[in-house]
Amino acid sequence: MESVQQVEPFDYIIFGATGDLTMRKLLPALYNKLRLGQVPADARIIGTARTTLDRDAYIARARDALQHFIPAKFLFPNLLEQFLGMISYVTLDGTSADSNWGELAAELSSSPASRIRVFYFATAPQLYEAICANLHAKEILTPESRVVLEKPIGTSLETADAINEGVGKFLPEKQIYRIDHYLGKETVQNVLALRFANPLLNAIWSAEHIKSVQITAAEVVGVEGRASYYDTSGALRDMIQNHLLQVLCLVAMEQPETLEADCVRNAKLAVLKALRPIKEDQVANETVRAQYTKGAVDDHAVPGYLEELGQDSNTETYAAVRTWVDTPRWKDVPFYIRTAKRSKRKVSEIVIQFRETAQSLFGAVPGNRLVIRVQPNEGVELNLNVKNPILDEYQLETVKLDAPIKVEGGPFPDSYERLLLDAVRGNPILFIRRDEVDAAWVWAESILNAWADKKAPMHSYAAGSYGPDAAKALLAEHGDRWHEDMV
Numbered sequence: 001m002e003s004v005q006q007v008e009p010f011d012y013i014i015f016g017a018t019g020d021l022t023m024r025k026l027l028p029a030l031y032n033k034l035r036l037g038q039v040p041a042d043a044r045i046i047g048t049a050r051t052t053l054d055r056d057a058y059i060a061r062a063r064d065a066l067q068h069f070i071p072a073k074f075l076f077p078n079l080l081e082q083f084l085g086m087i088s089y090v091t092l093d094g095t096s097a098d099s100n101w102g103e104l105a106a107e108l109s110s111s112p113a114s115r116i117r118v119f120y121f122a123t124a125p126q127l128y129e130a131i132c133a134n135l136h137a138k139e140i141l142t143p144e145s146r147v148v149l150e151k152p153i154g155t156s157l158e159t160a161d162a163i164n165e166g167v168g169k170f171l172p173e174k175q176i177y178r179i180d181h182y183l184g185k186e187t188v189q190n191v192l193a194l195r196f197a198n199p200l201l202n203a204i205w206s207a208e209h210i211k212s213v214q215i216t217a218a219e220v221v222g223v224e225g226r227a228s229y230y231d232t233s234g235a236l237r238d239m240i241q242n243h244l245l246q247v248l249c250l251v252a253m254e255q256p257e258t259l260e261a262d263c264v265r266n267a268k269l270a271v272l273k274a275l276r277p278i279k280e281d282q283v284a285n286e287t288v289r290a291q292y293t294k295g296a297v298d299d300h301a302v303p304g305y306l307e308e309l310g311q312d313s314n315t316e317t318y319a320a321v322r323t324w325v326d327t328p329r330w331k332d333v334p335f336y337i338r339t340a341k342r343s344k345r346k347v348s349e350i351v352i353q354f355r356e357t358a359q360s361l362f363g364a365v366p367g368n369r370l371v372i373r374v375q376p377n378e379g380v381e382l383n384l385n386v387k388n389p390i391l392d393e394y395q396l397e398t399v400k401l402d403a404p405i406k407v408e409g410g411p412f413p414d415s416y417e418r419l420l421l422d423a424v425r426g427n428p429i430l431f432i433r434r435d436e437v438d439a440a441w442v443w444a445e446s447i448l449n450a451w452a453d454k455k456a457p458m459h460s461y462a463a464g465s466y467g468p469d470a471a472k473a474l475l476a477e478h479g480d481r482w483h484e485d486m487v
């Protein structure tokens with residue numbers, strides 16, 4: 001029950017405190033943890049950014065954000081005031097040695113030196129090294145400090161190395177927390193529980209019984225206000241290199257010896273290293289990339305990606321990859337991973353397709369299917385073949401066992417909630433180690449390089465559809481179908 005206990009007193013120092021991430025995710029997550037009794041009353045949140053604001057002006061912004069992003073029934077007036085009372089603001093350019101570091105240091109010095117300090121970098125990653133250099137030079141980093149790095153950790157192995165080296169000059173790896181918010185999702189963490197706490201599933205979790213695995217993260221939204229970032233990234237860098245590969249690792253890994261962070265991270269790393277490299281001349285066969293064109297989402301007409309961008313682009317808003325984990329457990333089992341902007345519906349899910357039985361008492365019977373609904377409508381469903389109760393003879397039909405995953409009396413926790421306090425706890429189990437980042441880039445780069453060299457076509461799909469038809473062929477070659485095409 002450790003996770004419902006209050007954490008130790010902390011100072012959370014947010015760089016980028018006026019930004020979208022802070023307002024939409026970080027402050028609401030910390031408020032929710034206070035509501036749940038996990039944040040001690042003397043915890044403090046110090047926001048910093050370059051915009052000149054006094055405390056009152058910052059608190060007004062924070063209040064607006066909380067009123068907007070926390071459902072009214074969970075926004076208790078006294079608690080809101082208590083939370084806002086924990087916040088202060090320092091106008092600071094994190095990259096400039098001449099900036100207001102004295103004020104930040106003075107704020108922090110009012111707490112005991114042994115207090116936990118979490119420096120959360122909600123800024124562009126190019127700033128991380130300079131911020132760390134200043135924190136170091138101004139002697140603000142203590143042995144009880146950690147830094148949380150937001151994604152993206154680079155756009156390639158080389159740029160990721162530059163970020164990691166830059167931060168690593170000032171802090172050892174154990175004080176560096178690279179966030180991947182998919183690991184903060186309860187339903188993603190649940191993959192380990194499902195696999196290793198259910199002998200029934202554990203016994204059949206291998207190529208002998210599993211025919212294929214598909215992992216999807218599709219969104220209805222387009223690139224919204226983030227086109228300038230997104231166009232330098234694309235679907236593979238934005239979602240697959242990090243979030244979906246992490247999910248794949250949890251599905252495919254061998255059982256770690258313990259739940260200690262490095263045991264789990266070693267097991268994930270082994271999967272990343274076992275991913276079969278996709279060679280340049282295979283990229284056209286093993287991957288599909290596409291851009292959305294104009295279409296309709298929820299009956300509203302929406303423009304295509306290029307129209308939104310206002311210029312030509314070679315950036316994919318859809319990516320699907322067929323990949324293989326070269327370990328005995330997963331021999332010849334295809335893993336299909338896909339992500340899309342402007343899809344028909346928002347869904348993140350893992351579909352485990354079990355093998356059919358060609359000859360049984362009932363002849364050929366379809367394989368069972370386990371669906372882990374990451375979001376929305378969080379839960380687990382299992383398709384079973386049963387006897388049709390109306391007919392006298394044995395005729396089979398499929399029923400679905402459905403186990404929703406809900407939180408009694410509360411909203412489903414946002415992924416940032418768990419992660420923000422794990423950084424305080426000093427528990428890196430849900431954060432990415434540097435060697436994982438590197439291994440994921442090694443695998444992703446061969447695809448990205450081939451795409452950059454136009455070795456695979458750029459397909460298109462109408463906004464509001466499930467993606468390009470070409471993606472169906474990736475699965476059809478192995479007798480598989482995407483979940484929405486399954487009967």
Ligand SMILES: NC(=O)C1=CN([C@@H]2O[C@H](COP(=O)(O)OP(=O)(O)OC[C@H]3O[C@@H](n4cnc5c(N)ncnc54)[C@H](OP(=O)(O)O)[C@@H]3O)[C@@H](O)[C@H]2O)C=CC1
Nearest residue numbers: 016017018019020021049050051093094122123124150151
């Ligand atoms: N928004 C999201 O949903 C997600 C964001 N991320 C990542 O989080 C990070 C922040 O994203 P987001 O909030 O959207 O970005 P925004 O552009 O909304 O915010 C950037 C923040 O950084 C501050 N900033 C910029 N330069 C400096 C500086 N030199 N010193 C101190 N503060 C500075 C800005 O304030 P000011 O201009 O006042 O200095 C602002 O508060 C990025 O790395 C992004 O990739 C990751 C996943 C999702």
Ligand SMILES: O=C1O[C@H](COP(=O)(O)O)[C@@H](O)[C@H](O)[C@H]1O
Nearest residue numbers: 151181182217219238239243348
């Ligand atoms: O990291 C990112 O994730 C979001 C999708 O997150 P989800 O929790 O809503 O599935 C995505 O919109 C964004 O482009 C990407 O940077």
